[in-house]
Amino acid sequence: MAKQIVSAPAARRRTSRATKMTGAQVLVETLRRERVKVLFGHPGGASLPIYDALYDATDIRHVLVRHEQVAAHAAVGYARASGRVGVCTATSGPGATNLVTGITDAMMDSVPVVAITGQVPRPVIGNDAFQEADVTGVTMPITKWNVLVMRADDVARRVQQAFYIARTGRPGPVLVDIPRDVSQESCDPEFVDGIPVPEYRPVLDGNPNQIAAAAELLGSAQRPMIYAGGGIISGNASAELTALAERTRIPVALTLMGKGAMDELHPCCLGMLGMHGSAYANWAMNEADVILAVGVRFDDRVTGRLRDFAPRARFIHIDIDPAEIGKNKPAHVPIVGDAARVLAALAAQVRPPQIDPWWAQITEWRERHPFRYRQRDGQISAQFVCDLINRLTGGTAIVTTDVGQHQMWMAQWYRPRAPRSFISSGGLGTMGFGFPAAMGAKFACPDRQVIAVVGDGGYQMTMQDLITAVEHRLALPIIVVNNGALGMVRQWQTFFYRNRLSSSILRNPDFARIAEAFGARGIRVDRPEQVEPALRSALATEDGPCVVDVIVDPEENCLPMIPSGQSVAEMILDE
Amino acid sequence: MSEAHTATISVLVENSPGVLVRVAGLIRRRGVNIHSLSVGPTENAAVSRMTIVVDTPPERTEQFAKQLRKLVEVRRATAVDGQQTVDRELALVKVNANPGTRMEIMEIANVFRANVVDLTDRTMTLEVTGKGEKVDAIVSLLAKHGIREIARTGQATLVRGAQAT
Numbered sequence: 001m002a003k004q005i006v007s008a009p010a011a012r013r014r015t016s017r018a019t020k021m022t023g024a025q026v027l028v029e030t031l032r033r034e035r036v037k038v039l040f041g042h043p044g045g046a047s048l049p050i051y052d053a054l055y056d057a058t059d060i061r062h063v064l065v066r067h068e069q070v071a072a073h074a075a076v077g078y079a080r081a082s083g084r085v086g087v088c089t090a091t092s093g094p095g096a097t098n099l100v101t102g103i104t105d106a107m108m109d110s111v112p113v114v115a116i117t118g119q120v121p122r123p124v125i126g127n128d129a130f131q132e133a134d135v136t137g138v139t140m141p142i143t144k145w146n147v148l149v150m151r152a153d154d155v156a157r158r159v160q161q162a163f164y165i166a167r168t169g170r171p172g173p174v175l176v177d178i179p180r181d182v183s184q185e186s187c188d189p190e191f192v193d194g195i196p197v198p199e200y201r202p203v204l205d206g207n208p209n210q211i212a213a214a215a216e217l218l219g220s221a222q223r224p225m226i227y228a229g230g231g232i233i234s235g236n237a238s239a240e241l242t243a244l245a246e247r248t249r250i251p252v253a254l255t256l257m258g259k260g261a262m263d264e265l266h267p268c269c270l271g272m273l274g275m276h277g278s279a280y281a282n283w284a285m286n287e288a289d290v291i292l293a294v295g296v297r298f299d300d301r302v303t304g305r306l307r308d309f310a311p312r313a314r315f316i317h318i319d320i321d322p323a324e325i326g327k328n329k330p331a332h333v334p335i336v337g338d339a340a341r342v343l344a345a346l347a348a349q350v351r352p353p354q355i356d357p358w359w360a361q362i363t364e365w366r367e368r369h370p371f372r373y374r375q376r377d378g379q380i381s382a383q384f385v386c387d388l389i390n391r392l393t394g395g396t397a398i399v400t401t402d403v404g405q406h407q408m409w410m411a412q413w414y415r416p417r418a419p420r421s422f423i424s425s426g427g428l429g430t431m432g433f434g435f436p437a438a439m440g441a442k443f444a445c446p447d448r449q450v451i452a453v454v455g456d457g458g459y460q461m462t463m464q465d466l467i468t469a470v471e472h473r474l475a476l477p478i479i480v481v482n483n484g485a486l487g488m489v490r491q492w493q494t495f496f497y498r499n500r501l502s503s504s505i506l507r508n509p510d511f512a513r514i515a516e517a518f519g520a521r522g523i524r525v526d527r528p529e530q531v532e533p534a535l536r537s538a539l540a541t542e543d544g545p546c547v548v549d550v551i552v553d554p555e556e557n558c559l560p561m562i563p564s565g566q567s568v569a570e571m572i573l574d575e
Numbered sequence: 576m577s578e579a580h581t582a583t584i585s586v587l588v589e590n591s592p593g594v595l596v597r598v599a600g601l602i603r604r605r606g607v608n609i610h611s612l613s614v615g616p617t618e619n620a621a622v623s624r625m626t627i628v629v630d631t632p633p634e635r636t637e638q639f640a641k642q643l644r645k646l647v648e649v650r651r652a653t654a655v656d657g658q659q660t661v662d663r664e665l666a667l668v669k670v671n672a673n674p675g676t677r678m679e680i681m682e683i684a685n686v687f688r689a690n691v692v693d694l695t696d697r698t699m700t701l702e703v704t705g706k707g708e709k710v711d712a713i714v715s716l717l718a719k720h721g722i723r724e725i726a727r728t729g730q731a732t733l734v735r736g737a738q739a740t
Binding site for chain 2: 323
């Protein structure tokens with residue numbers, strides 16, 4: 001069978017030739033042409049030729065991590081903070097399989113990442129060679145696309161295709177697996193000048209009739225809502241979303257992935273909805289008569305029980321991925337296209353609906369049940385820490401989180417003013433994500449304040465790479481919200497398993513002293529009045545990472561909460 | 576085998592390694608059984624056609640086709656149920672046959688327009704082409720003679736008329 005994605009047109013496309021190079025040199029040259037400035041990785045036997053070629057590439061910065069999972073998460077953090085493709089690399093076998101969690105995270109959250117893995121030499125592929133794993137087989141269901149490159153001549157085209165596919169349409173991770181002897185083989189590289197996968201061109205402009213129907217539906221709505229998600233951020237559609245909201249005054253609820261898609265201090269923005277979203281955003285969705293869903297996938301953490309989700313609403317669903325439309329909820333007006341283009345077209349023709357009574361109702365809900373927290377005597381409330389991070393930064397920093405209670409509290413209390421400022425593992429819910437993603441974000445945006453907010457459980461999954469942050473003198477505050485437990489597991493056991501705390505209580509090391517042993521700053525605080533000075537000091541630390549171990553109230557639960565698979569009616573508001 | 580819960584999807588794919596695994600993996604991931612799958616080259620050497628019959632309720636069929644279209648190697652995926660189609664399957668059926676039963680088996684073969692493609696003193700192999708139900712029918716009639724082996728190609732489908740599948 002012909003070993004190519006692009007068959008007949010390939011021969012006719014214009015290509016540019018250079019002089020003889022090795023496959024690894026071609027790879028590095030292709031990375032350069034894709035304007036890659038940083039890659040995160042860890043070398044090994046099968047990727048030695050690649051690392052030898054990187055040795056000469058003084059314009060491409062290689063960040064040596066201590067575990068490949070960190071490389072993948074850092075590439076995700078880099079991509080989500082910058083909007084550019086993040087790149088990670090690992091050797092064959094265990095190196096590549098260590099990338100799997102990070103690649104899956106990128107798949108679930110639609111993040112453009114290219115993973116380059118070494119593979120054993122061609123003659124021994126399939127023979128259970130040392131450090132061999134079927135990496136294209138393993139990653140098939142967790143990549144947008146992957147390829148095993150069997151000729152050095154193909155390296156340039158395959159890598160160009162990988163970058164194009166990763167960033168085009170609905171973004172996602174792509175893996176390129178390169179056998180060691182392909183990296184060593186000499187070839188005449190052929191770089192594609194045009195689009196490297198001509199067949200893959202997602203629809204960008206929405207159908208005008210559908211856009212007109214959507215405008216009509218929104219204009220006549222009495223209780224409209226906009227339900228906006230990560231697609232706004234990856235589609236760079238924040239300005240268009242804000243313009244539409246301002247023109248129509250339609251309230252906007254954001255998903256976890258959509259946080260920052262709109263300035264969360266904007267009067268039209270109701271913040272996050274869903275399982276731990278605001279009561280008022282969830283009540284508003286529940287009562288809405290028309291919902292404009294854009295760049296969202298009706299995830300179960302948003303909808304709860306599907307049939308009870310927004311039961312009175314008719315849906316307009318805009319997405320660049322046709323498979324998302326109607327996947328979980330039928331769309332009355334489906335629109336396939338690029339969020340920015342469709343929202344701009346919609347804003348130009350929509351007639352602002354008459355919704356003063358609707359806003360009066362929402363305002364009443366908002367006043368009746370804002371986010372709030374208790375502070376027990378002598379205990380530090382985790383929500384207070386999150387609230388304080390928001391106040392100290394004014395929502396202008398890039399924050400990353402791990403997964404669990406602290407993540408939801410940050411989602412509730414941190415109110416980003418701009419997109420690409422809240423980076424959290426959404427779909428996959430990956431513990432250990434927050435700190436490496438913050439490193440990636442800091443490499444992408446060295447002039448921005450970047451803060452990792454992690455749990456004591458998640459931090460221990462990737463903590464070893466603190467040395468990487470020290471080595472690169474990253475000004476990176478790492479706030480460990482330490483409740484001595486796997487807090488969200490503990491919370492579910494409290495609510496749904498009669499408080500039988502099975503394996504959810506942690507004996508922790510001293511995170512501040514560990515930081516010091518790595519050569520970072522470490523601060524431990526366990527009294528409320530210590531928190532603000534410690535955070536201020538950490539945020540002002542310029543020459544390296546600063547770990548703040550904050551011992552918080554271990555009994556706090558994350559509320560409100562819509563229990564899994566239930567509806568707004570079953571929302572738990574208070575203890 | 577109930578027809579009520581199968582869906583037929585016709586897929587044009589790049590003729591390259593691993594595509595079959597990608598398609599099959601996408602279906603497997605959803606816990607759906609592949610009822611039949613036929614694949615072969617088309618008029619364009621770079622493209623193969625797969626006709627996939629899956630055990631899935633009709634309301635999920637379009638979602639299946641959409642997910643298939645997300646694979647970079649898939650050029651086209653069409654859920655053809657509800658359209659006017661030509662559906663064919665070929666089966667080779669090796670049945671016990673001795674001189675005493677040969678005539679009866681050949682009568683059955685005649686009714687179903689099946690061809691005798693092999694004959695020994697103990698067996699007869701028939702080639703039958705048609706819709707799946709027709710193949711099922713001849714197989715059930717031959718059963719009393721003792722079926723030794725069956726090889727079925729799985730369904731191949733094209734939409735009738737000028738419209739592309």
